[in-house]
Amino acid sequence: MKLICKGAEANLYLDFWFGFKVVKKIRISKPYRIPELDEYLRSYRTFNEARLLSSARRVGVSTPIVLDVNPSSYTLTMEYIEGVLLRDYMLKADEKILKKHFIKVGEMIGVLHSNGIYHGDLTTSNMFIVNDNVYLIDFGLGGFSREVEAFGVDLHLMRRTLESTHHDLAEQCFSYVVEGYSSSFEDWRRVLKKVEEIRRRGRYVEERRLRK
Amino acid sequence: MIVLGIECTAHTFGCGIVDSDGHVLANVNSEYVPITGGIHPREAARHHSSIAPKVLAEAFKKSDISMDDVDGIAVSLGPGLGPCLRTGATVARALAAYYDKPLIPVNHCVAHIEIAKMICKSLDPLVVYISGGNTIVAAFSSGRYRIFGETLDIALGNCLDVFAREAGLSHPGGPHIERLALKGNRYIQLPYVVKGQDVSFSGLLTAAIRRLKEGYRLEDLCFSLQETAFSMICEVAERALSHTMKHELLLTGGVAANKRLRSMLSKVAELHEATFKPVPLQYARDNGAMIAWTGILGLQFGLILNVEKSYVRPRWRLDSVDIPWFREGFP
Numbered sequence: 001m002k003l004i005c006k007g008a009e010a011n012l013y014l015d016f017w018f019g020f021k022v023v024k025k026i027r028i029s030k031p032y033r034i035p036e037l038d039e040y041l042r043s044y045r046t047f048n049e050a051r052l053l054s055s056a057r058r059v060g061v062s063t064p065i066v067l068d069v070n071p072s073s074y075t076l077t078m079e080y081i082e083g084v085l086l087r088d089y090m091l092k093a094d095e096k097i098l099k100k101h102f103i104k105v106g107e108m109i110g111v112l113h114s115n116g117i118y119h120g121d122l123t124t125s126n127m128f129i130v131n132d133n134v135y136l137i138d139f140g141l142g143g144f145s146r147e148v149e150a151f152g153v154d155l156h157l158m159r160r161t162l163e164s165t166h167h168d169l170a171e172q173c174f175s176y177v178v179e180g181y182s183s184s185f186e187d188w189r190r191v192l193k194k195v196e197e198i199r200r201r202g203r204y205v206e207e208r209r210l211r212k
Numbered sequence: 213m214i215v216l217g218i219e220c221t222a223h224t225f226g227c228g229i230v231d232s233d234g235h236v237l238a239n240v241n242s243e244y245v246p247i248t249g250g251i252h253p254r255e256a257a258r259h260h261s262s263i264a265p266k267v268l269a270e271a272f273k274k275s276d277i278s279m280d281d282v283d284g285i286a287v288s289l290g291p292g293l294g295p296c297l298r299t300g301a302t303v304a305r306a307l308a309a310y311y312d313k314p315l316i317p318v319n320h321c322v323a324h325i326e327i328a329k330m331i332c333k334s335l336d337p338l339v340v341y342i343s344g345g346n347t348i349v350a351a352f353s354s355g356r357y358r359i360f361g362e363t364l365d366i367a368l369g370n371c372l373d374v375f376a377r378e379a380g381l382s383h384p385g386g387p388h389i390e391r392l393a394l395k396g397n398r399y400i401q402l403p404y405v406v407k408g409q410d411v412s413f414s415g416l417l418t419a420a421i422r423r424l425k426e427g428y429r430l431e432d433l434c435f436s437l438q439e440t441a442f443s444m445i446c447e448v449a450e451r452a453l454s455h456t457m458k459h460e461l462l463l464t465g466g467v468a469a470n471k472r473l474r475s476m477l478s479k480v481a482e483l484h485e486a487t488f489k490p491v492p493l494q495y496a497r498d499n500g501a502m503i504a505w506t507g508i509l510g511l512q513f514g515l516i517l518n519v520e521k522s523y524v525r526p527r528w529r530l531d532s533v534d535i536p537w538f539r540e541g542f543p
Contacts, residue, residue: 009451032446
């Protein structure tokens, strides 16, 4: 097993599984939290991620194929995917290509939401550009819901990430996400209204002044 | 260059006097402590306006300078509670107009970060700022302090205070909870809510209060509440640290007093080979010196305001403030 990436939450290893090139994602123990919480979070998220990755794939959103899951060793084995993180891709791509990808991202989120799935952590480092396609990864914080709140938080987080890491492109990219989203999710208007509400709920938001 | 800073955003009225070499000549603060319940904005403002002359006089006495030596008046115009902000702004405007000194607007959150950097000799940190009113994980990136994680609803200190109040403990509740948590040994599962890079404490608070009413042992609940809430903060801090790759982790705000939180965050820093720098309490809590120091930075860049235009800004977000003085190796 070769370590290929050290994340904040998990380590990724390159391995072979019955001759198949795979990634093993192992959620690591955190010395700062008590064992009860540490074990719970690691096993819950491992199991949860496996469930969501395959559910998302089943409704047509590109995700790596899950091959094995073992919550007791906090290990998820999935297909190895070669691509570029959208975060890194953004540094050099021109606007036209970005537009295409962000519309695609919006569409994917819309498809997930139409099927009662929320991702819970939509950032540009959880999206992979593979040839012309976008892959979604890192579903550990996601879940199943039909509530507008969960969908609203998804889009709100997407916007927040864009604002904190790609501030100059944020507004434009988010509008592309909305464009794609509205084409694939029937209830998009209600969700966008919720996004505004969630933003206002935060601390010190100027928009709150408009609240009646 | 010497600046007088006035802090008046919530429970504390403070006057600080700082020079441009970073010497704190005076840092006098008076905190409003409610007899029952939490902070009532109007009552807090009343406290501030009655105590202001005394605090101001004491600051000048301590610093051993006179108004003639002061080059500017800095005031925290936000974010904070409206009535408190207006009281502080009134004092600052009066002084600026009467003594004909420039008025320097200061964002309270920026001030927390700047004094922390100055005192801890930090250059480009990831900042974890946790108090009764704020829960923010921020770092500098292209011209501003960008927010890499924050609360989606109430602040962590607020969550602890309200829980303590429900348990019949006095305000501020944080220290009581910390003391009781040491005697807790059973972890009671409570909602752990991390949404992307953000956290939410309102559900955690509701659940903890419900468990309290169901008769769970208070010590165990304090322990579980702290562990859950602090682990959430550590997780977002860790993510931000690995994302921004900063080499310093600064902890500031009133909740920085909590030893458990300090020890947890120091482990987070260790994992990412960053230096952990908790801010000494007199500069981590709301204080006048932080406003004065940030006022010095602002004044050097000509960030002054006409008294007529010095409106308070109760919802002035950290990431909407340009930081022109930020450069490596400064000050």
